[in-house]
Amino acid sequence: MKVLGIALCVVAVASSARADDQLAEAKSLYSAAAYEDALQSLNRVPKTPDVADQVDQYRVFCLEALGRNEDARTLAEQLVSKHPLIELVPDASPRLVAVFAAARRQVLPEKIRETFRTAVAAVEEKDYARAAPELTMVRQLLDASDAAGATDSALRDMRLLVTGFLNLVKSDTNGPKAETTVAAVAPGRPASATVQIERPGPTIYASDSRDITSPVALSQTVPKVPTPLLRQLGNDKRTGVVEVIIDEKGRVEHVRIQKSIHPAYDELVKARAAEWTYRPARAGTTPVKFRKFIEVVVEPN
Numbered sequence: 001m002k003v004l005g006i007a008l009c010v011v012a013v014a015s016s017a018r019a020d021d022q023l024a025e026a027k028s029l030y031s032a033a034a035y036e037d038a039l040q041s042l043n044r045v046p047k048t049p050d051v052a053d054q055v056d057q058y059r060v061f062c063l064e065a066l067g068r069n070e071d072a073r074t075l076a077e078q079l080v081s082k083h084p085l086i087e088l089v090p091d092a093s094p095r096l097v098a099v100f101a102a103a104r105r106q107v108l109p110e111k112i113r114e115t116f117r118t119a120v121a122a123v124e125e126k127d128y129a130r131a132a133p134e135l136t137m138v139r140q141l142l143d144a145s146d147a148a149g150a151t152d153s154a155l156r157d158m159r160l161l162v163t164g165f166l167n168l169v170k171s172d173t174n175g176p177k178a179e180t181t182v183a184a185v186a187p188g189r190p191a192s193a194t195v196q197i198e199r200p201g202p203t204i205y206a207s208d209s210r211d212i213t214s215p216v217a218l219s220q221t222v223p224k225v226p227t228p229l230l231r232q233l234g235n236d237k238r239t240g241v242v243e244v245i246i247d248e249k250g251r252v253e254h255v256r257i258q259k260s261i262h263p264a265y266d267e268l269v270k271a272r273a274a275e276w277t278y279r280p281a282r283a284g285t286t287p288v289k290f291r292k293f294i295e296v297v298v299e300p301n
Contacts, residue, residue, distance in 0.1 A: 018046060019045055019046040019047075019048045019050065019051045020050075020051065022041065022044055022045040022046070023042075023045050023051050023054060023055060023058075025041050026038050026041035026042045026045060026055075026058060027058065029041055030058055030061060030062060030065075033065070035062040035065045035066050036062075036066070038058065038062050039059065039062045039063075039066075042055050042058055042059055042062070053079070053083060053086055054089055056075065056078075056079045057079070057086075057088060057089055057092070058089075059075055060072050060075050060076045060079070060096070060099065060100075061092070061096055063075065064095070064096060064099055072099060073099065073102065073103065076099050076100055076102075076103035077103045077106055077107050079103070080100065080103045080104055080107045080108070081107050081111065084104075084107065084108060084111050084141055084144065085140060085141070085144060086100075088100060101147075101148045101149065102148075104144060104145065104147075104148035104150060105145075105148050105149060105150040108141055108144060108145040108148065108150055109145065109150055109152075109155065111141060112138060112141045112142060112145060112155065112158065113158075115134060115137055115138050115141060116138050116158060116161075116162070116228070117228075118134050119131050119134035119135045119137075119138055119162075119165065120165070120228045122134055123135075123165055123168070123169065123232070124231060124232060126172070128169045128172060131165070131169055132166070132169050135162050135165050135166050135169065136166070138158070138162050139159070139162050139166075142155060142158065142159050142162070157223075157226065157268060160264075160267035160268050160271055161226060161228065161229075161264045161267065161268070162264075163264075163267050164262070164263040164264030164265065164266055164267040164268075165263065165264050167263045167267075168262075168263040168264065171263070203289060204245060204289045204290065204291045205281060205283065205288050205289065205290050205291070206290065206291055206292070209283075211283055211284060212281060212282070212283055212288070212290075213281060213282040213283075214281055214290065214292075215246050215250065215278035215279060215280055215281045215290050215292070216278060216279040217276070217277075217278055218250070218277045218278055218279060219275070219276055219277045220276045220278075220294070221272065221276075222269065222272065222294075222296050223265075223268045223269060223271075223272045225265055225298060226264075226265070226268070229262060229264055229265060232262070233262060233298075237297065237298070237299045238261060238297075238298050239259065239261075239295055239296060239297050239298070240257065240258075240259045240260055240261035240266070240269070240295075240296040240298070241257075241258040241259035241293050241294070241295055241296070242255065242256070242257060242258065242269055242270075242273055242293070242294045242296060243255070243256040243257075243258050243291065243292075243293050243294075244273055244276065244291075244292055244293075244294065245289060245290070245291050245292075246278050246280060246281065246289065246290045246291075246292065247280070247289055248280055248287035248288060248289060249280060249287070250277055250278040250279055250280040250287075251277060251278075252273055252274055252275070252276050252277075252278075253289075255270045255273045255274050257269065257270060258293065261296060261298055269296060273294075
């Protein structure tokens with residue numbers, strides 16, 4: 001048995017060396033602009049793990065150079081689908097980088113959603129050992145999607161959800177659980193918002209301060225609960241509390257979740273709250289900073 005193992009190892013080393021030599025020959029033909037010959041040479045390269053991705057990349061390069069753009073696009077998409085975080089070889093030209101960027105724009109959004117669904121399912125099962133690497137992969141795929149110019153509002157929201165889920169996984173795995181209040185809301189249905197007051201700090205006022213006119217909300221929209229969270233949230237009406245500090249121009253300069261609804265939803269709320277605008281608070285006629293608590297109410301269907 002030991003002899004057989006040694007023999008198999010020798011065969012594997014020999015196959016790898018042959019693959020390296022044949023790939024080097026194909027690269028040389030490609031550099032010499034002998035693209036048809038390079039394609040034929042690539043077909044003879046053993047598809048060992050060390051060279052398989054490079055072989056397919058050079059196939060794309062040759063097809064693009066021969067004007068077989070549709071074949072090049074299809075192969076590039078297949079390669080990105082199989083290895084979404086693939087790194088191009090150093091000698092890829094800007095034109096070829098663009099080919100793969102287009103493939104990523106086509107493939108990655110669905111790949112991201114598929115991986116995210118797997119991650120959420122693991123979170124729902126409290127299988128955090130499986131959820132953490134899946135969530136990390138989603139984040140890496142989102143980075144690749146951003147670099148390829150395939151970002152949209154849904155993917156930006158997904159990034160916030162991933163951050164929240166990772167916080168949840170870390171909290172449940174490594175430390176005491178933070179107090180969390182959760183609730184479900186119909187997709188597309190905004191939560192309501194009411195104002196609470198906190199004692200002012202030295203230079204930050206509140207509506208119980210004398211001669212202070214409270215800020216007036218110009219935009220204060222609370223995000224809907226995303227569909228992926230609905231199954232994790234309870235059926236009772238719940239509330240969360242968001243602290244914001246509004247500066248003298250009516251912009252939010254600080255956001256803090258005082259009472260959580262769900263770690264993933266909290267990230268969305270913080271992102272939206274940072275965009276809220278107000279007619280600023282005033283002491284007489286002078287604009288001043290103002291601290292305000294906003295109660296976020298999330299109701300079941």
